[in-house]
Amino acid sequence: MILKVLSWNIHKGIGGIDRRYQLSRIADVINQVNPDIALLQEVADRWPVAGGDLQGELLAEMTPLCHLAFAPEHRFSQGGYGNAILTRFPIIDLHRIDLKVTWRKQRSALQARIAIPRENDSPLKVVATSLHLGLAESERREQLKRLLTTDGLSARGGPSILGGDFNDVFGTLHGRFSNRYVRAGGRVLTFPAALPVFCLDGIYVSGLDIISGEALCEGVCRKASDHLPLLAELRFNDSNSETTVP
Numbered sequence: 001m002i003l004k005v006l007s008w009n010i011h012k013g014i015g016g017i018d019r020r021y022q023l024s025r026i027a028d029v030i031n032q033v034n035p036d037i038a039l040l041q042e043v044a045d046r047w048p049v050a051g052g053d054l055q056g057e058l059l060a061e062m063t064p065l066c067h068l069a070f071a072p073e074h075r076f077s078q079g080g081y082g083n084a085i086l087t088r089f090p091i092i093d094l095h096r097i098d099l100k101v102t103w104r105k106q107r108s109a110l111q112a113r114i115a116i117p118r119e120n121d122s123p124l125k126v127v128a129t130s131l132h133l134g135l136a137e138s139e140r141r142e143q144l145k146r147l148l149t150t151d152g153l154s155a156r157g158g159p160s161i162l163g164g165d166f167n168d169v170f171g172t173l174h175g176r177f178s179n180r181y182v183r184a185g186g187r188v189l190t191f192p193a194a195l196p197v198f199c200l201d202g203i204y205v206s207g208l209d210i211i212s213g214e215a216l217c218e219g220v221c222r223k224a225s226d227h228l229p230l231l232a233e234l235r236f237n238d239s240n241s242e243t244t245v246p
Helices: 023-033 055-060 137-149 238-242
Strands: 004-010 035-045 067-075 079-087 093-096 108-118 121-132 158-167 199-206 208-215 231-237
Touching: 004 023, 004 121, 004 158, 004 199, 023 055, 023 199, 023 208, 035 055, 035 067, 035 121, 035 158, 055 067, 055 079, 067 108, 067 121, 079 108, 093 137, 199 208, 199 231
Parallel strands: 004 035, 121 158
Antiparallel strands: 004 231, 035 079, 067 079, 093 108, 108 121, 158 199, 208 231
């Protein structure tokens, strides 16, 4: 079975080139790619700059990914934005991991345990995590340590996917968890979308075989956000026989 996973900092639906708010461009990319799971960051929630929209709910309506999990992070006097997970499969459990470090900006990771149906068999489960790490090197190290040691859904075993904006400009984080996760497609340039020179985003996988991983850079992908979306194609391997949902 092939699993398609999209990870994207959508920048509240505000274009990285024209600075226009147009959520339909985000939906267009999702519909064209047709992923099974989308791990999204900077998803706006009643924020006036983004039209006051509930972007997670709108994207669930505008795409086949009708199952939604959302965790608000940055709050303003009106609305804010946070992390979201959209999937075509049922979400059976949720877990939010607080990643705020001292006085710095509020950060967290949103984990969802997703049941993936199979014909004439129990559904498979996969733990998918959408995250947005901080800007400082020391902050990111602490956040990653907390993420990997927390008593979250990933502690239950089985396939796990980490996708998000790692802000890892110099590639210093990879060695801290490469013994548990493999990066789909390696280090890929994703920012700024118009002419990417930094590798800020990534999809990391445990317990799944990687078929491919790439940044999407054609057409509206360069205009819809200030980050390029990442797409990974994954396959359940033989060890996934242990991942049935009770």
